[in-house]
Amino acid sequence: MNISRRRLLNSLTAALCAPAAAFAQAPQGGPIKIALIEGLSGPFANAGEAVYRNLLWAVERVNARGGVKLPEAAGGHRPLQLDRYDNKGQNEEALSALRSAIDDGAQIVMQGNSSAVAAALIDAINKNNEREPDKQVIFLNYSAVDPILTNEKCSFWHFRFDAHADMRMAALMQVIKDDKSLRRVYLIGQDYSFGQAVLREARRQLGVQRPDVQIVGDELHPMGRIKDFMPYLTKIKSSGAQAVITGNWGNDLTLLVKAAKEVGFDGKFYTFYGNALGAPAAIGEAGVGKVVAVADWLPNVQGSSSEAFYQAFRQRFPKPADDYVQMRMQLMMQALAQAIEKAGTTHPVAVANQLERARVSLGGQTGAMRALDHQFQQPLVVGVMERQGTPGVKFDVEGSGYGFRVIRQISAAQAEQPTTCRMARPS
Known part of the structure; x- marks a missing residue:
């Protein structure tokens, strides 16, 4: 320097x-x-x-x-x-x-x-x-x-x-549409309004951006109550999915990716929150080059x-x-x-x-x-998990030894989505 x-x-x-x-x-x-x-x-x-x-x-x-x-x-x-x-x-x-x-x-x-x-x-x-x-x-x-x-x-x-979820999904889709090897995808999320919205928008945007991709699974699970995701990942692996799209966060994400590692699922994870709260450490080496996350900002910007x-x-x-x-x-x-x-x-x-x-x-x-x-x-970025010290990954996450290399930057104008809001204002 x-x-x-x-x-x-x-x-x-x-x-x-x-x-x-x-x-x-x-x-x-x-x-x-x-x-x-x-x-x-x-x-x-x-x-x-x-x-x-x-x-x-x-x-x-x-x-x-x-x-x-x-x-x-x-x-x-x-x-x-x-x-x-x-x-x-x-x-x-x-x-x-x-x-x-x-x-x-x-x-x-x-x-x-x-x-x-x-x-x-x-x-x-x-x-x-x-x-x-x-x-x-x-x-x-x-x-x-x-x-x-x-x-x-x-x-x-x-x-x-x-x-919001549609904006984040659109950013992820910019990466997914360029992944020409992707043919089968599994959708999984938390069973409440946000998780439902993520999967609904994933189906819609896949239909528009990648109609050639087959959705081989579409599943919601109870929020914050699943202690063992092994049965879910066993189904995902047996479905032949090459990638998972999820909006999971917190322990529901951490446990999901831990189970993926344990069953030997070798596909990609397209996530909203794969870059934080224990996920990189839980995935470990298996996530290098495979876990993709969208955010408003990443440390390696x-x-x-x-x-x-x-x-x-x-x-x-x-x-x-x-x-x-x-x-x-x-x-x-x-x-x-x-x-x-x-x-x-x-x-x-x-x-x-x-x-x-x-x-x-x-x-x-x-x-x-x-x-x-x-x-x-605001602008958005998409990153892929890599080992700390590889080009573009100066900083890791939570001392895990893994960080996220920025692979796509989306301007605020590109990230903007229309709204149906009809706001009532105080007189």
């Missing part, structure tokens, strides 16, 4: 890692409360804790620069405060947590690990904000990707910062800004097991801080009106909110 590039990386990393203590010079008003309503116990607790680390780092970086700058009448500089509410992965627990968060003074709600929970929160927030205008809240969604949430169920109060961003996160969370950084969550917090400052108030209607116009950049990644349906528009 030449001296000028090293200096640039060092300066970028220092800026991203500015200590939270720097905020102590600036605060004036009380904290702006953010409620994280997520599964922090149960079968997907690891995913919930990974989210918390990402959001905590994002909050720390906003607070390190002095918090959110507001007029004196609105409290002047105010820190962000991230409060945890465990929904245990259940709708009713999430609704109970929402009530508690509102009673505790939260004006921002964040959730993402489960589209079913997100749908329940959208309905509850719509009702709350209509009935209790003095207790309105905004919902920022970082990973609940059922397309219905920004289509039929779109809401003025809901903003999604992840690419080329560029000094991207590298500095990733290095800063690893400095903040140095344990290999904690290495699960999500660019979109950082952009989401940047967008929130920007919207509050431009609104000059924390009033949810004013902040939502500014969030509709949000455009933010970090680590070389730029995204913008689409006002029509509150679906964030």
Whole structure:
């Protein structure tokens, strides 16, 4: 690395890692409360804790620069405060947590690990904000990707910062359509709204992009309750499938790929989340060149800004097991801080009106909110699992020795999908 590039990386990393203590010079008003309503116990607790680390780092970086700058009448500089509410992965627990968060003074709600929970929160927030205008809240969604949430169920109060399932599938299809050796594919997913949406869209897009590919299996399984995927992988192997398409996440993905390794399934996995939360370590050597993942960003995206961003996160969370950084969550917090400052108030209607116009950049990644349906528009990347140290794989995942080499980059314009949203807005 030449001296000028090293200096640039060092300066970028220092800026991203500015200590939270720097905020102590600036605060004036009380904290702006953010409620994280997520599964922090149960079968997907690891995913919930990974989210918390990402959001905590994002909050720390906003607070390190002095918090959110507001007029004196609105409290002047105010820190962000991230409060945890465990929904245990259940709708009713999430609704109970929402009530508690509102009673505790939260004006921002964040959730993402489960589209079913997100749908329940959208309905509850719509009702709350209509009935209790003095207790309105905004919902920022970082990973609940059922397309219905920004289509039929779109809401003025809901903003999604992840690419939805149809967008992700379209990105994967750009790779699948070029795989001329692929003739037979197996579809498997979690039996809830998101998993169903993934398989439905996989069937549709295969029919359009690769009508020559035969779907030899199409199966949904209970979410978070399967401890042994061996029977499923035995069926997949015996079907003659050359590849699996899945939207599985968390332990349902990890156990799925572990079973594939155990039964000797030699096909590819086209995944939404194969790059994180234990999957690369579980697959091991068998996944090299075979596990494909789509994401908004990957650690091995080329560029000094991207590298500095990733290095800063690893400095903040140095344990290999904690290495699960999500660019979109950082952009989401940047967008929130920007919207509050431009609104000059924390009033949810004013902040939502500014969030509709949000455009933010970090680590070389730029995204913008689409006002029509509150679906964030950003570039996507597709990567394939390789050994760390091979060309294009400087960084591994969770200390596994395996990372993802970027094989396709999709611009925000290419990733954009139409919407059926007919949004009702406050008068």
